[in-house]
Amino acid sequence: MPIYKAPIEDTMFVLYDVLKMEAYGNLPGFADAPRDLVEAIVNEGAKFCEEVLQPLNVVGDTVGCRRNADGTVTTPPGFKEAYKQYQEGGWMGLAFDPEYGGQGLPATVNTVVGEFMSSANLAWGMYPGLTQGAMAALHVHANDEIKRTYLPKMTTGEWTGTMNLTEPHCGTDLGMLRTKAVPNGDGSYRISGQKIFISAGEHDMAENIVHLVLARIEGAPAGTKGISLFVVPKFLPTPDNKPGQRNGVSCGKIEEKMGIHGNATCVMNYDEATGWLVGQENKGLNAMFVMMNEARLSVGVQGLSQSEVAYQNAVAYAKDRIQGRALSGPKAPEKAADPIIVHPDVRRTLMTLRAVNEAGRALMLWTALMADVSHRSEDAGERQKAEDHLGLMTPIIKGVLTDLGFDNAVKAQQMYGGHGYINEWGMGQFVRDARIAMIYEGANGIQALDLVGRKLGANGGRAVMSFFNEVGTFCAQNKDDATVGPFIGSLSKGLKDLQAATMWFMQNAMAKPDNAGAGSTPYMHMFGLVAMGYMWAKMAKVAQEKLVAGANGSTDRMNAKLVTARFFFEQMMPETGAHLARIQAGADSMMALAADAF
Amino acid sequence: MPIYKAPIEDTMFVLYDVLKMEAYGNLPGFADAPRDLVEAIVNEGAKFCEEVLQPLNVVGDTVGCRRNADGTVTTPPGFKEAYKQYQEGGWMGLAFDPEYGGQGLPATVNTVVGEFMSSANLAWGMYPGLTQGAMAALHVHANDEIKRTYLPKMTTGEWTGTMNLTEPHCGTDLGMLRTKAVPNGDGSYRISGQKIFISAGEHDMAENIVHLVLARIEGAPAGTKGISLFVVPKFLPTPDNKPGQRNGVSCGKIEEKMGIHGNATCVMNYDEATGWLVGQENKGLNAMFVMMNEARLSVGVQGLSQSEVAYQNAVAYAKDRIQGRALSGPKAPEKAADPIIVHPDVRRTLMTLRAVNEAGRALMLWTALMADVSHRSEDAGERQKAEDHLGLMTPIIKGVLTDLGFDNAVKAQQMYGGHGYINEWGMGQFVRDARIAMIYEGANGIQALDLVGRKLGANGGRAVMSFFNEVGTFCAQNKDDATVGPFIGSLSKGLKDLQAATMWFMQNAMAKPDNAGAGSTPYMHMFGLVAMGYMWAKMAKVAQEKLVAGANGSTDRMNAKLVTARFFFEQMMPETGAHLARIQAGADSMMALAADAF
Structure with a gap:
C-alpha cells in the first residue's frame, strides 16, 4: 500500500524562511493568521489528508464511480464520509469571504492544504477544488442575490x-x-x-x-x-x-x-x-476565467502533488529493496545485496524528483502569496505587481509542474521495475492520475501559447521584465557569495538563454506568428527551469543563513537543500541551452510539410 | 476505434535504398529472399497485422486474460484464432533453421513483421515473440536431443x-x-x-x-x-x-x-x-543471454511500434479535429475552425514522432541486418564487426526506443485533449502498453549501465571506436554536400559531444565508478540521438539521390525525408549538449546525501 506524509517542515520553511510570510501581516486576514495558527492549520490539514483521504486513494481507483439507472451517481466507498469530515472541519471556507461564512484566512494556506489533499487523493480533492473555484467565480461576477443564495451553502460544503x-x-x-x-x-x-x-x-x-x-x-x-x-x-x-x-x-x-x-x-x-x-x-468567458485561472493553479499543484507522493514511495522502496552492489563496494555487506538507493542512477531519479518538488512548492507558494496580495492589498502598485506575477506564472505553473509531475511519477514507477507495473504497489495510479493534469483546464500546449502569445507581451512586457529584473538583481547581488555564488553562473546562463529566446520572439514572431507557436512549449519549459532555478538559489541562500545561525534541529535539512540546489543547477538547468536552440530554429521545419504528407 | 497501417514503403526504403540489403546476397538464406519475395512477405505480414491482429487490440485490453479455477488461462476472445492463422501462415519459423522446419529467411524480415505485429497488438505479439526467443536460446545452447524434441514443435507454433x-x-x-x-x-x-x-x-x-x-x-x-x-x-x-x-x-x-x-x-x-x-x-546466465539479447531488441521494436501506431492515430485526429484558427490566418475558411494540424505546436508533436519513428526503424533494421551478418557470414572479420555493432546497439535500441516510444505515445495522447484521456479513442492503451517496454528485459537504467559499464570498454573500446569512425567518416565525406551538408554541422556537434562524454568516462570513472553510473542514462540517450542522427543523415543523402534520379512516385516521400531530417537536427539533436553537461558534472550531487536524508 502506498504511503504519504505531508511535507509540513518544507512548507513552513518556504512560507516563513524563504517567502517571509510574516512580512504580509498588513493584508486582511493575514493578521488573524500568525505563524503558530498557520502551523496548527497545516498540521490539522496534514492529519486529515494522511489519515482520512490517503487510505481512500486506492479504493477510489479500484471501485470508481457508478452511475445508477436513475441517473444518480455513487462515489467510491468512504468518499462521502470523508467529505462530511471535510465539511465539519470547515475546510471549504478556510480562505473565503467571511461575509458568506468563510474564515477569510490567507488563500496561501488553502493552497498548502490543497497540495496535501491532492497528494493523498487527487480524485477526491477535485470535488472541493471545483467548488472553491466556482465560489471564486460567483464571488467576483454574480449579483448579490445569486451570491446570497449560493455562496453560504457552498462555503459550508453543503452544495x-x-x-x-x-x-x-x-x-x-x-x-x-x-x-x-x-x-x-x-x-x-x-x-x-x-x-x-x-x-x-x-x-x-x-x-x-x-x-x-x-x-x-x-x-x-x-x-x-x-x-x-x-x-x-x-x-x-x-x-x-x-x-x-x-x-x-x-x-x-x-x-x-x-x-x-x-x-x-x-x-x-x-x-x-x-x-x-x-x-x-x-461576457461569460471573462467571468469563467476567474474560475479557470484558479483551477489552472490548482491543477499545477496537482502535478506537483503526484510527484511528491510518488517520490515518497520511491524513497521508501529504494531504501528497502535490495538488489546488486554499490559500484564503490558493498554498503550493506551483512545483506545479500545493497538497498538500491546506493546506485547513482536511482539517486538521479530521487534527486530529480526532490529538486522539482521543492522548487515547485516554493514557486507555487510564492504565486499563491502573490494571489493573496493581488486580491487583498490596499496598495495599487503592489496589487499590480502581484497580478502581473500571477498572470505570468499561471501558465508556467500549470504547464511545467504538470508535465514534470507526470514525468516524475513515471520515473518513480520505473524505479520499482516490474513491481511498478503491477497494481499491487500503487505506482501506476500516480502515473494515470497525474496524466490528466497535463490535459484539463487547458492542455499544456495551450498554456504555452497563453504564455507566449498573451502573457509575454501584456502591458508592454511589464510582467516578464519585472521577473527578469528580479532574478538578474538577485544574481548580481549574490554572484560572489561563497555558498550561492557557485549556483549563480548556472542561473545567470539560464536567465540569459531565456532573455535571448524572448528577444528572438520579439524579432521573429511579429512577422511570422508560427515562430511563436513553434517555440512555445520549449519556451514554457525554459521559463519553468529559470523560475525553479531562482527558487533554488533563494532557498540555498536562506539555508546557508540558517546553517550559519545554527538553526536548531534543521541542519540536515538545510544541508540537503544545498546539495539539492547543486543537483538542480548541474543536472536540470543545462536544458535551457537546448531549448534556446530549438526556439531559434523557428517554425520552418515544422510547417514545411503539406498536411497530406503526414 | 484506433487505426493502423503498416509502414511498408518506409520499410522497403530503409532495407533496399538505405541499407542496400541486396548487397548481402551472399549470406545463407538471403539469396533465397530476393527483393520481390521480401516485399511479398512484408505485404502479407502487414495484411495479417492490419486485418487480424489490430482489431483484437482493444478487446485484448478490455477483456484481458482470465485464470480459471483449475489453473488454466483463457486469453481474450479472438486471440486463439489469430494465433492459429499465424501458425498456418508459417510465421513462427520464418527465419529459423530449416533443419528444424524453419524457412531460414533473413531474420531482418522477421524483425520487420515483428514491428508490425507489435504496432497492431503488442500484447498478442508477445506470445510468438517469446517463443522465437526461446527457440534461439535452445538452438544455440541445448543438446541435440532437446533440440530435436522441442524445436520442430516450436517452429510450427504448436508449442x-x-x-x-x-x-x-x-x-x-x-x-x-x-x-x-x-x-x-x-x-x-x-x-x-x-x-x-x-x-x-x-x-x-x-x-x-x-x-x-x-x-x-x-x-x-x-x-x-x-x-x-x-x-x-x-x-x-x-x-x-x-x-x-x-x-x-x-x-x-x-x-x-x-x-x-x-x-x-x-x-x-x-x-x-x-x-x-x-x-x-x-552457465545458465550465459545461455539465457541469447534469449535476453533477442528479447531486448524485440522490446526496443515494441517501443518503436507504439510510437508508430500512436503517430498514425494522432495524424488522423489532427487532420479531422477542427479547433481554433491558424496563427497565419484561416486555412479552412469554409469550416467553423481549422483542423488542428495547422498549429505549430501540434506539428511539433507530429514531427517529433515522425523523426523518431523513421530513424528508429532505420537503426533497428540496420542492427537486425548486422544480427543476420553476425550469425550467417562466413567472414570472421565481418562477423566480428557485426557482433560489435549488435552488442553496442542492443542497450541503445532497448533503452532509447522504449523511452521515446512511451514519451511519444504520451505526446500523441496529449494532442487529443480530454478525448485522449477517455478510453473511447484508444490512445491510453498505447501509453499503458508502451510503458512496460521501459521496464521488462532489463529496466532502462540497467540498459544504460550495460552500455557504459560493459559495452563501452569491451575489447578495448573496439565497437564504439568503430561507430565513431563510421559516423566521423560520413561527416567528413558529406560536409560540403549541398543537401546533406547543412545537417552535418549538427551531427558532428552531436558526435563531438558523445566523444567528449566517452573521454570523460575514461578519465573519471576508473577511479570513481559512481561517475559512470551517474552519467549512464544521459549517455545512453545521447548515443541514441547520435545514432538516429546518423540514420537521418544517411536517409537524407539517399532521398536526395532519389530525387535527383527522378524516383518515380516517391518525390513527396523523399521531400518529406529531407524536411524531417531538418526537424531532427534542429529540434532534437541540441539535447546532446545538455547531456554532456550532465555527465561532466559527475556523481557528487547525486551521492552527497546520506540515505536517511531522503
Missing part, C-alpha cells in the same frame, strides 16, 4: 460546484459552443445542450450541485463574443434556500477513463434547465 | 515458449535467485521455486508451453556463478513427441497490471517439475 465548458465538438475553441440559453422573461433562462468531461458533475456527497455553465443566449453573436455564464443548480433553491424542485440537468454517462476513477467525469445533459446569468451577457 | 528469470525478491540481481534444481540421476532435474512476471506463462493458444527456467543446482556456488538454465515443459513430451503427462509447473495467479492486458503475466509455481539442463551447469 458543491462544477465548471461546464467543453462540448463534444469544442474544448479549446469555446467560440464554437452550441449550448443555448433562452430568456424566460423573469430574469431566468432555459439552458439546453450537452457538456462533456464535467468533473464532479454528479455525485452523492452533497445535497445540491451548482453548475457554472457557458452557453449562448439566443441571438447572441457567433464566436467567443456571444458566450454567457450561467449558474444552473441541480435542485432549484426554495425561498428558504433548501434544495427544491429537480432542475432539467442530468448526468447521461460517466466516462471510462485512464485514471482519477474516484471522480465522476460526466456527460451532462441540459434540457431546458433553469439558470441565471452570472455577470454580463456575452 | 510456445517463455523465459523464467524473475523471483519475488530478485529481478535485476539474478545472483540472489532461489529456485532450485535437484538431479534425478537420469539426466533430468526436479525444479522447485516461484517465478513472477512470466509473460505468456499460461494460456490456451498452444498445446504445450516450453518454459526456460533459471535455477540453482543443489550445491552450486552462490551468486550468478551457480545459475543453470533448464527446459521445463508444461506437458512432458511422450516418446512420439506429443504432450504427455502434466508437469509440476502451474500458474498461481495472473498479475493485475497497468497494460498489456491481453498477455497473461503469470506467477509460475514450480513444484518438483521435471526439467532438463540447457547448456552447461552453472
